[in-house]
Amino acid sequence: MPPIQPETTGDGAEQNWGEPRRKTIAWHDPAETAKLGLTMSGLEFLRGMAAGVVPPPPISQVFDFRPVSVEVGDVVFSCEPDESAYNPIGVVHGGVVCTLLDTVTACAVHTTLAAGVAYTSLEIKVSYVRPVQVVPGRANTLTAHGWVTRPGRRAAFAEGDVRDVEGRVVATASSTCLVMGA
Amino acid sequence: MPPIQPETTGDGAEQNWGEPRRKTIAWHDPAETAKLGLTMSGLEFLRGMAAGVVPPPPISQVFDFRPVSVEVGDVVFSCEPDESAYNPIGVVHGGVVCTLLDTVTACAVHTTLAAGVAYTSLEIKVSYVRPVQVVPGRANTLTAHGWVTRPGRRAAFAEGDVRDVEGRVVATASSTCLVMGA
Amino acid sequence: MPPIQPETTGDGAEQNWGEPRRKTIAWHDPAETAKLGLTMSGLEFLRGMAAGVVPPPPISQVFDFRPVSVEVGDVVFSCEPDESAYNPIGVVHGGVVCTLLDTVTACAVHTTLAAGVAYTSLEIKVSYVRPVQVVPGRANTLTAHGWVTRPGRRAAFAEGDVRDVEGRVVATASSTCLVMGA
Amino acid sequence: MPPIQPETTGDGAEQNWGEPRRKTIAWHDPAETAKLGLTMSGLEFLRGMAAGVVPPPPISQVFDFRPVSVEVGDVVFSCEPDESAYNPIGVVHGGVVCTLLDTVTACAVHTTLAAGVAYTSLEIKVSYVRPVQVVPGRANTLTAHGWVTRPGRRAAFAEGDVRDVEGRVVATASSTCLVMGA
Numbered sequence: 269m270p271p272i273q274p275e276t277t278g279d280g281a282e283q284n285w286g287e288p289r290r291k292t293i294a295w296h297d298p299a300e301t302a303k304l305g306l307t308m309s310g311l312e313f314l315r316g317m318a319a320g321v322v323p324p325p326p327i328s329q330v331f332d333f334r335p336v337s338v339e340v341g342d343v344v345f346s347c348e349p350d351e352s353a354y355n356p357i358g359v360v361h362g363g364v365v366c367t368l369l370d371t372v373t374a375c376a377v378h379t380t381l382a383a384g385v386a387y388t389s390l391e392i393k394v395s396y397v398r399p400v401q402v403v404p405g406r407a408n409t410l411t412a413h414g415w416v417t418r419p420g421r422r423a424a425f426a427e428g429d430v431r432d433v434e435g436r437v438v439a440t441a442s443s444t445c446l447v448m449g450a
Numbered sequence: 451m452p453p454i455q456p457e458t459t460g461d462g463a464e465q466n467w468g469e470p471r472r473k474t475i476a477w478h479d480p481a482e483t484a485k486l487g488l489t490m491s492g493l494e495f496l497r498g499m500a501a502g503v504v505p506p507p508p509i510s511q512v513f514d515f516r517p518v519s520v521e522v523g524d525v526v527f528s529c530e531p532d533e534s535a536y537n538p539i540g541v542v543h544g545g546v547v548c549t550l551l552d553t554v555t556a557c558a559v560h561t562t563l564a565a566g567v568a569y570t571s572l573e574i575k576v577s578y579v580r581p582v583q584v585v586p587g588r589a590n591t592l593t594a595h596g597w598v599t600r601p602g603r604r605a606a607f608a609e610g611d612v613r614d615v616e617g618r619v620v621a622t623a624s625s626t627c628l629v630m631g632a
Numbered sequence: 633m634p635p636i637q638p639e640t641t642g643d644g645a646e647q648n649w650g651e652p653r654r655k656t657i658a659w660h661d662p663a664e665t666a667k668l669g670l671t672m673s674g675l676e677f678l679r680g681m682a683a684g685v686v687p688p689p690p691i692s693q694v695f696d697f698r699p700v701s702v703e704v705g706d707v708v709f710s711c712e713p714d715e716s717a718y719n720p721i722g723v724v725h726g727g728v729v730c731t732l733l734d735t736v737t738a739c740a741v742h743t744t745l746a747a748g749v750a751y752t753s754l755e756i757k758v759s760y761v762r763p764v765q766v767v768p769g770r771a772n773t774l775t776a777h778g779w780v781t782r783p784g785r786r787a788a789f790a791e792g793d794v795r796d797v798e799g800r801v802v803a804t805a806s807s808t809c810l811v812m813g814a
Numbered sequence: 815m816p817p818i819q820p821e822t823t824g825d826g827a828e829q830n831w832g833e834p835r836r837k838t839i840a841w842h843d844p845a846e847t848a849k850l851g852l853t854m855s856g857l858e859f860l861r862g863m864a865a866g867v868v869p870p871p872p873i874s875q876v877f878d879f880r881p882v883s884v885e886v887g888d889v890v891f892s893c894e895p896d897e898s899a900y901n902p903i904g905v906v907h908g909g910v911v912c913t914l915l916d917t918v919t920a921c922a923v924h925t926t927l928a929a930g931v932a933y934t935s936l937e938i939k940v941s942y943v944r945p946v947q948v949v950p951g952r953a954n955t956l957t958a959h960g961w962v963t964r965p966g967r968r969a970a971f972a973e974g975d976v977r978d979v980e981g982r983v984v985a986t987a988s989s990t991c992l993v994m995g996a
Contacts, residue, residue: 285505288476296467298536322465326534327543330512352508354480361509362552362571367545374544389544390969390990393757393939394573395806397789417804418761418762422968423936423992425761427804440781440791442759442806444936444990448967570809572787575757575939577988579964579971599986600943605754605785605810607943609986622963622973624941624988626754626789626808649842649869658834662900690898691907696878716872720845723897725873726920726935727913734908753908757939 291352295326310378310385314338331364331410333371341416343375348409349402360400360410365430369394369441372414373426377445380419385449387424392443400430400438409433417442421449473534477508490566492560496520513546515553515594523560523598525557530591531584542570542582547612551576551623554596555608560626561603567631569606574625582612582620589613603631655716659690668742674742674749678702697727697735697776705780707739712773713766724774726762729794733758733805736778737790741809744783749813751788756807764802773797781806785813837898841872855869856924856931860884877910879917879958887962894955895948906956907947911976915940915987918960919972923991926965931995933970938989946976946984955979963988967995 301323305313308322316322318335328334331353332339336344345368353364381387394419414428424447430439483505489496498504498516510516513535518526527550535546556571563569584590596610606629610619622624665687669677672686680686682699692698695717698710709732717728738753745751766772778792786813794803833949847869851859854868863866863879874880882890891914899910920935927933948954960974970993976985 285478286483287476290474290476292472292474293534294470294472295534296470298533300467325537325543327537327545330534351480352475352477354510355507355509361507361549362556362574363545366548366552366574366576367543370544370548388581389578390971391575391577391937391988392544392548393806394548395573395575395781395789395808396571399570399610407485417759417801422994425759425804425936437781440789442757442804442808442937444759446992448968465757477937541739572789574754575988577963577990599941599983604812607754607941607986619963622971622988624755624939625984626941630786649846650958652840657898658836659898660831660834662897664831689901689907691894691901710888715844716839716841716876719873721873722920725913726916726938727873727909730912730916730938731907731909732938734912738908752847752945753942755939755941756908756912757937758912759937760935763934782826803965814842 277380287387287417288302291350293326294328296323298325301325307383309383310381311338311340311355314324314343314375314379319379325366329370331367338379340379341376341419343372343379343414345372345375345412346409347412348407354402362394362396365396365439366377366392366394368410368412368430369414369428370443372412373428373441373443374445376414376416376426377419377424377447380424381418381447383449387447390444390446391407392441394439394441396439398436398438400432407433410438420447422447437438470506471533473532475508475511476480479516480507480513483507489565491565492563493520493522496525496557496561504574509549513549515550516606518593520557522561523558523601525554525561525596526589527554527557527594529594530589531582542584544576544578547582547621548574548576549580550592550594550612551596551621552625554594555610555623555625556627557608558596558598558608558610559601559629562598562606563629565620567628567629572626572628574623576621576623578620578621580620589615592620602629604629633744642693646697653715655714657690657693659693660687662689665689674745675702675704678707678739678743680690691731691735695731697732700775702739702743704743705740705783707736707743707778709736709739709776710773711776712771713764718766724766726758726760729760729764729803730756730758732774732776732794733778733792733803734807736776737792737805737807740778740780740790740792741783741788741811744780745811747812751809751811754808754810756805758803758805760803762800762802764796771797774802784811786811816891826912830992834898837896839875841875842869844871847871847993852908853929855929856887856927857884860889860921860925873913877913879914882957884921884925884935886925887922889918889925889960891918891921891958892955893958894953900948906948908942911942911946911985912938912940914956914958915960915974915977915985916989917960919987919989922960922962922972922974923965923993926962926970927993931993933991933993936990936992938987940985940987942985943981944984946978953979956984967976968993
């Protein structure tokens with residue numbers, strides 16, 4: 269098959285599917301956040317973000333992720349998915365759940381690192397243990413928890429889960445990070 | 451630590467971090483897409499989406515995912531990440547890569563299913579083999595490829611990779627889907 | 633390179649590496665165990681194995697796995713690795729840890745199934761969070777714990793960990809099983 | 815439930831399940847292998863093992879793993895499973911498949927490392943894409959292939975698959991290793 273030339277545009281307005289729904293997201297220059305990050309420990313950096321003195325990364329705005337608590341080796345974020353995070357069948361897209369879990373496992377590792385120590389995620393595995401049902405007309409807040417199972421100077425391990433408003437686990441994850449010491 | 455009350459809002463405009471950058475995303479009622487999906491095989495559905503006659507899911511608009519080719523057991527999508535997909539350090543967020551890989555592995559399985567056969571992703575593992583560098587001022591298109599390693603009536607397996615503009619693999623994935631026959 | 637023709641045999645006695653060390657393992661016809669399995673719930677079957685009235689599978693004898701407790705959705709096995717499970721550097725081979733984790737996660741799922749319901753592991757991910765040091769001249773018992781995070785009629789999820797004699801987690805795992813109802 | 819005291823012994827001879835079947839495995843002092851390993855590159859070490867001049871690790875003898883080819887970043891091993899590797903239902907235990915895949919992915923990484931560079935597996939994920947049927951009375955050789963997807967000074971990625979005698983893929987894996995440079 270030759271490559272398909274999709275006729276859709278980002279705007280989608282030219283289609284016959286009725287009036288598109290819209291949402292505007294806003295973020296700040298991520299370079300600003302990066303500059304601040306170099307001078308702070310992971311704990312200071314993430315608590316600063318939670319307190320509103322460090323600009324959150326753009327991705328947080330896309331999915332409305334917010335830090336709820338930031339401890340050494342343990343973080344909690346909330347996420348309030350709107351319709352833009354849905355699959356066609358009224359279920360939150362797996363990618364949103366992955367992104368949440370990638371965020372909390374990486375941030376949990378970050379809280380264990382001193383200023384000047386870099387890290388990167390090497391891999392993540394996510395188990396989708398329950399569909400994330402979205403009930404229209406009420407809050408569908410997801411709560412993501414990440415914790416370090418093993419910190420380290422060269423590698424660190426973290427796990428995480430996501431719970432729905434009723435406290436049921438909808439997904440679990442494990443992740444490995446590479447740590448690049450000062 | 452008591453829960454942190456972040457002072458940020460989705461808009462972010464009240465901060466002192468300068469003028470926020472903004473982007474508007476648009477999508478169509480996902481229920482419309484779902485209704486169409488019930489009447490079509492996976493191959494027809496995804497080719498319909500590629501041809502612009504089935505509305506893409508909202509998540510495609512968030513990250514600008516577009517189908518490039520749709521074959522039985524094999525799909526290719528492109529993604530043009532903008533700054534809203536960055537981490538603070540000029541690298542595409544792992545969650546975007548996960549979302550792309552979750553999409554292409556699931557869609558590859560979907561192309562093997564007849565109309566009326568439902569499926570869901572059970573799990574995915576993503577290996578971040580290279581950072582996804584973003585070079586400002588030029589196209590940074592990512593190409594995601596998903597293929598079925600083993601179709602099935604009850605379970606199906608797929609793998610995938612993401613390549614950067616220079617064709618280097620930046621991430622790989624494997625995923626398992628549950629198939630719920632008609 | 634042409635295929636290498638290794639000169640070693642299973643016996644290894646012809647080499648100049650000194651007297652080989654030997655161990656003999658014994659097992660019973662696994663078909664016997666299978667026949668019993670068809671008539672029992674998973675809980676009865678595994679408790680029967682623990683009580684010595686169902687023959688253990690051969691693999692249990694290879695690595696000296698023994699059930700310590702068998703509850704619905706939760707099992708504990710012990711493993712006493714000997715030198716045949718070592719890597720060259722005095723560390724237990726990752727494969728032994730994988731085998732233990734594959735066993736306890738699958739058995740945890742099995743305890744939730746009625747007689748006549750079949751299941752199979754679809755995938756497992758193992759994180760090696762600490763090397764499994766072996767101290768010669770003392771017990772190096774590993775304790776593997778598996779628990780179900782989500783039972784199901786079509787798919788089931790389980791997690792597990794392995795601890796050393798000092799109670800430290802040396803590995804964690806997550807696994808997905810396909811359930812094939814009666 | 816109180817801990818179960820199993821009445822089985824490693825020997826199993828006291829049971830009423832008929833005459834046990836036995837197999838003796840033999841290996842050499844793994845410390846010898848370790849000493850040789852310190853002086854050789856990964857490629858030399860594994861080729862030496864394939865050629866029979868480096869003693870194989872004990873685990874190779876347990877499952878009858880043999881190197882078939884050893885190239886930079888790419889290795890092939892064979893495995894001839896006997897009844898001691900079976901599950902009760904005539905299927906090779908998942909742990910054997912995991913051990914094979916852990917071996918070939920780790921060895922593929924090892925072939926990329928100079929003498930004196932240490933490494934360890936951080937994690938592995940295995941997808942069991944097909945049951946490994948064993949047909950009595952004929953060779954049931956498994957062929958495991960491991961290859962490096964991304965070498966590195968600090969982390970390395972490898973993938974692998976296992977094929978049955980008919981060349982069908984029965985399992986795939988991805989693994990991450992930590993590299994600890996000289």
